[in-house]
Amino acid sequence: MSVLVFTENWDGKFKKLSFELVSYASGVGKMLNLSVTAVSIGKVDEGELMKLGNYGANKIISVNNEKLAVLDNQAYANVISEISKKENASVIIISNNNTGKAIAPRLSVHLRAGVGSGVSKLPLSLNPFTVYKRTYSGNAFAHLVIKSDVKILTLAQNSFDVVETPGNATIENLNPEVDGTLLKTVVKDIHKQSGKILLTDADIVVSGGRGMKSPDNWPPLVELATLLGAATACSRPVSDEGWRPHEEHTGQTGKIIAPNLYIAVGISGATQHLAGISSSKFIVAINNDKDAPIFEAAQYGIVGDAMKVLPKLVEAVKEIRK
Amino acid sequence: MKILVCISNVPDTTTKIKFAEGNTSIDTTGIQWVINPWDELSLTRALELKDDATSGVKSVTVIHVGPAASEPTIRKALAIGADDAIRVDAISSDAWFVAAQIAEVVKKEQFDVIMCGIESSDYNGSIVGGMISEFLGIPSVSAVSSLKFENGQPLMVREIDGGKEIVTVPVPFVAVVQKGIAKEPRIAAMRGIMMARSKPVKLVEPVAIDPLTEVVEFEKPTPRAACKFVDADNPSQLLDLLQNEAKVI
Numbered sequence: 001m002s003v004l005v006f007t008e009n010w011d012g013k014f015k016k017l018s019f020e021l022v023s024y025a026s027g028v029g030k031m032l033n034l035s036v037t038a039v040s041i042g043k044v045d046e047g048e049l050m051k052l053g054n055y056g057a058n059k060i061i062s063v064n065n066e067k068l069a070v071l072d073n074q075a076y077a078n079v080i081s082e083i084s085k086k087e088n089a090s091v092i093i094i095s096n097n098n099t100g101k102a103i104a105p106r107l108s109v110h111l112r113a114g115v116g117s118g119v120s121k122l123p124l125s126l127n128p129f130t131v132y133k134r135t136y137s138g139n140a141f142a143h144l145v146i147k148s149d150v151k152i153l154t155l156a157q158n159s160f161d162v163v164e165t166p167g168n169a170t171i172e173n174l175n176p177e178v179d180g181t182l183l184k185t186v187v188k189d190i191h192k193q194s195g196k197i198l199l200t201d202a203d204i205v206v207s208g209g210r211g212m213k214s215p216d217n218w219p220p221l222v223e224l225a226t227l228l229g230a231a232t233a234c235s236r237p238v239s240d241e242g243w244r245p246h247e248e249h250t251g252q253t254g255k256i257i258a259p260n261l262y263i264a265v266g267i268s269g270a271t272q273h274l275a276g277i278s279s280s281k282f283i284v285a286i287n288n289d290k291d292a293p294i295f296e297a298a299q300y301g302i303v304g305d306a307m308k309v310l311p312k313l314v315e316a317v318k319e320i321r322k
Numbered sequence: 323m324k325i326l327v328c329i330s331n332v333p334d335t336t337t338k339i340k341f342a343e344g345n346t347s348i349d350t351t352g353i354q355w356v357i358n359p360w361d362e363l364s365l366t367r368a369l370e371l372k373d374d375a376t377s378g379v380k381s382v383t384v385i386h387v388g389p390a391a392s393e394p395t396i397r398k399a400l401a402i403g404a405d406d407a408i409r410v411d412a413i414s415s416d417a418w419f420v421a422a423q424i425a426e427v428v429k430k431e432q433f434d435v436i437m438c439g440i441e442s443s444d445y446n447g448s449i450v451g452g453m454i455s456e457f458l459g460i461p462s463v464s465a466v467s468s469l470k471f472e473n474g475q476p477l478m479v480r481e482i483d484g485g486k487e488i489v490t491v492p493v494p495f496v497a498v499v500q501k502g503i504a505k506e507p508r509i510a511a512m513r514g515i516m517m518a519r520s521k522p523v524k525l526v527e528p529v530a531i532d533p534l535t536e537v538v539e540f541e542k543p544t545p546r547a548a549c550k551f552v553d554a555d556n557p558s559q560l561l562d563l564l565q566n567e568a569k570v571i
């Protein structure tokens with residue numbers, strides 16, 4: 001038996017998320033005394049694949065088939081399901097990102113495997129197999145027992161530390177039969193966001209709310225983000241008003257993120273906003289209302305006018321970065 | 323073209339979640355139940371498509387797996403504008419169970435598009451839609467932020483890490499929808515509420531399916547330390563804390 005982990009790539013490269021997944025799989029593997037097999041689909045060179053070995057993958061299956069160039073949920077689930085059976089996988093680990101959400105449930109039906117989605121810790125117990133997962137949009141966590149023989153866990157992004165475990169991984173190249181009739185997704189056009197730190201990948205996020213008053217007031221917030229190597233985000237009314245792009249909307253109905261540091265500027269801290277950011281390791285709030293609920297979620301706060309605080313903060317960062 | 327919108331019944335998003343029975347369940351006293359926010363948007367989009375004569379969408383049905391107690395949620399969906407509803411009369415024990423029930427219904431009644439929200443705000447599972455599609459062996463597109471039809475062909479925008487793709491699949495298919503699918507949820511008007519009373523709700527007996535997962539305990543998120551306030555005139559103090567105490571910059 002084995003623990004299987006699906007590691008997506010982005011233009012042939014892995015990122016922190018991939019190493020988190022393999023570190024997590026390795027942790028589960030240790031608990032169960034099983035080896036870890038990573039599955040990669042698409043063109044990834046050997047050097048890149050070998051990186052997965054540094055985080056605990058014992059075997060890396062590299063699937064190369066032109067037919068899988070486009071993400072077709074059905075075809076991908078099929079391929080991963082076949083590999084899971086061949087590898088006799090008892091636990092399958094996938095990211096809880098968009099790709100993971102597209103594949104995990106289909107795979108679940110293939111393998112009659114219960115899914116624990118959005119897990120953020122190693123399993124709490126093996127017998128019964130119990131995982132810790134976010135529920136009620138972060139207002140509660142559940143101990144979920146998975147009763148099926150095969151289990152699928154989708155890991156919440158940025159919830160598990162990357163752990164290096166030096167070892168030797170072997171690479172197996174695989175060109176599986178892909179049932180052409182399953183390839184039904186046709187991509188007509190692609191728009192890539194380039195040169196920007198992705199909100200879901202960012203370690204630091206600087207976010208603005210309605211308290212920023214006008215889209216014209218964003219430059220110091222963006223400058224702060226740039227200086228800190230951070231991504232920018234916003235509350236829902238801000239994206240609804242068109243002050244900032246929709247991709248930046250965080251919260252219940254936007255992106256759910258878990259950066260190491262979230263700086264909320266002029267955001268009141270409504271439950272629906274907190275639903276998207278409450279897993280951040282540290283929250284800083286800047287708000288002119290000392291009673292704003294965001295201060296209950298924050299570890300550090302400044303009560304003050306954002307228009308005055310932001311420029312000072314920018315200067316202070318420049319000072320320490322000298 | 324017929325659209326089926328899957329709706330789930332969740333506590334209002336401002337609810338303070340409390341537990342009952344030794345933390346094994348949610349204390350439902352005083353909870354205001356609403357249509358899951360994503361499902362409300364998905365229903366809104368389905369109705370917009372039906373309103374647009376060029377889309378080819380002729381009817382919008384909602385489906386819910388739940389006991390009679392969740393009937394008000396179904397009536398609300400009908401009041402917003404769904405033509406009819408199906409309720410599978412069962413306690414929705416887990417995503418596997420719910421998806422299997424919905425798939426059974428779809429096997430008997432033809433739908434061209436099945437819409438599901440990307441997650442429910444209670445279990446945050448993000449799995450029901452994908453499972454339905456695999457039970458039926460039909461395509462699914464996930465993280466859909468726009469859906470329209472051109473000459474009977476669906477065109478969708480799906481969000482990928484760091485971008486968007488315009489995709490199409492043949493009907494029937496499952497669209498798992500997210501932000502952007504509709505701007506504001508449609509609200510029931512008085513006329514809609516009156517009409518909803520006489521709209522048909524078909525009751526379906528569940529098929530025997532064993533759930534694969536079970537919540538055995540709930541816990542509260544770890545409480546955070548009280549907020550440390552820093553003087554607004556001295557932001558370098560904040561940076562000092564972030565560097566030396568939190569160690570995040």
Ligand SMILES: Cc1cc2nc3c(=O)[nH]c(=O)nc-3n(C[C@H](O)[C@H](O)[C@H](O)COP(=O)(O)OP(=O)(O)OC[C@H]3O[C@@H](n4cnc5c(N)ncnc54)[C@H](O)[C@@H]3O)c2cc1C
Pocket residue numbers: 208209210211212234235236237238249250251252253254265266267268269270271272273276286287288289292304305306307335359
């Ligand atoms: C079903 C549903 C889903 C929702 N989903 C989301 C979601 O995903 N994300 C989301 O964000 N919201 C969501 N909302 C909306 C949410 O309830 C709040 O309305 C929203 O988060 C408020 O945004 P805000 O904090 O930017 O604005 P406000 O609540 O208006 O707060 C502005 C804050 O700025 C402060 N302020 C004002 N002037 C200044 C100044 N000069 N300097 C510093 N501070 C200042 C004020 O004190 C206030 O605290 C949802 C609501 C519903 C019903």
